[in-house]
Amino acid sequence: xxxxxxxxxxxxxxxxxxxxxxxxxxxxxxxxxxxxxxxxxxxxxxxxxxxxxxxxxxxxxxxxxxxxxxxxxxxxxxxxxxxxxxxxxxxxxxxxxxxxxxxxxxxxxxxxxxxxxxxxxxxxxxxxxxxxxxxxxxxxxxxxxxxxxxxxxxxxxxxxxxxxxxxxxxxxxxxxxxxxxxxxxxxxxxxxxxxxxxxxxxxxxxxxxxxxxxxxxxxxxxxxxxxxxxxxxxxxxxxxxxxxxxxxxxxxxxxxxxxxxxxxxxxxxxxxxxxxxxxxxxxxxxx
Numbered sequence: 001x002x003x004x005x006x007x008x009x010x011x012x013x014x015x016x017x018x019x020x021x022x023x024x025x026x027x028x029x030x031x032x033x034x035x036x037x038x039x040x041x042x043x044x045x046x047x048x049x050x051x052x053x054x055x056x057x058x059x060x061x062x063x064x065x066x067x068x069x070x071x072x073x074x075x076x077x078x079x080x081x082x083x084x085x086x087x088x089x090x091x092x093x094x095x096x097x098x099x100x101x102x103x104x105x106x107x108x109x110x111x112x113x114x115x116x117x118x119x120x121x122x123x124x125x126x127x128x129x130x131x132x133x134x135x136x137x138x139x140x141x142x143x144x145x146x147x148x149x150x151x152x153x154x155x156x157x158x159x160x161x162x163x164x165x166x167x168x169x170x171x172x173x174x175x176x177x178x179x180x181x182x183x184x185x186x187x188x189x190x191x192x193x194x195x196x197x198x199x200x201x202x203x204x205x206x207x208x209x210x211x212x213x214x215x216x217x218x219x220x221x222x223x224x225x226x227x228x229x230x231x232x233x234x235x236x237x238x239x240x241x242x243x244x245x246x247x248x249x250x251x252x253x254x255x256x257x258x259x260x261x262x263x264x265x266x267x268x269x270x271x272x273x274x275x276x277x278x279x280x281x282x283x284x285x286x287x
Contacts (some may be wrong), residue, residue, distance in 0.1 A: 009268035020059040031282035032061035039069040073102045084112040091278035093118035095254040114285040117277040141174035143269025151258040157182040170208040189279035207246035215247040223257040
């Protein structure tokens with residue numbers, strides 16, 4: 001069966017709209033998200049449009065700052081410093097990738113951890129690792145766990161989760177989140193010996209490597225839940241292009257107990273979890 005990321009995201013947005021209403025009525029706070037986009041990257045523009053639209057749909061304040069490709073690092077840092085002290089802004093998101101003349105690590109480190117709704121700041125990474133309350137968790141990993149629960153139920157105790165990929169954005173944080181759900185977790189990567197055999201041991205298989213359709217049917221244990229994080233654009237024989245994941249969907253679907261499609265799986269949940277983080281930031285740190 002397909003795990004419908006669009007439906008799961010819609011359900012989460014309904015819950016968030018109720019939380020926004022409660023925050024407004026009980027504390028007079030309307031969660032506010034500001035997205036900063038530098039340059040004209042077409043994919044980033046689509047993402048930003050979707051984020052702005054969905055932020056407003058749940059009753060939150062959405063602001064967008066668009067900057068030229070030539071914007072200096074110093075100018076961007078000045079804008080972030082102003083947003084850090086603006087009490088109406090509860091979440092700050094700088095859309096990545098940034099132009100090459102801007103240091104992404106420096107930008108991420110400048111965002112106040114309490115407003116870092118991407119969950120990339122070292123402070124939030126540390127809070128997540130330590131299991132501390134108040135951590136803002138990266139959005140895609142959150143979405144992966146929610147989608148796994150969408151099929152398997154809320155109790156994931158004892159499940160073996162195999163994560164292919166060890167990035168700071170997905171692989172590492174999603175492994176910690178599954179550990180917090182009392183799963184047994186294995187992180188696999190390009191140096192893993194006999195990767196297909198490792199993957200066949202998974203009750204939950206998360207693919208996050210950026211290689212089109214790498215995971216095949218004989219990599220998957222029958223009945224496993226497969227979460228495909230990959231978004232890859234490939235060229236077809238007729239010259240057209242299409243989006244595919246890191247999992248060969250048509251090959252794996254008959255074997256898997258459930259699988260997320262690409263598009264329409266993890267992607268919608270990533271944006272919904274961004275809104276969730278903004279609401280959480282407003283609830284915990286809002287004035």
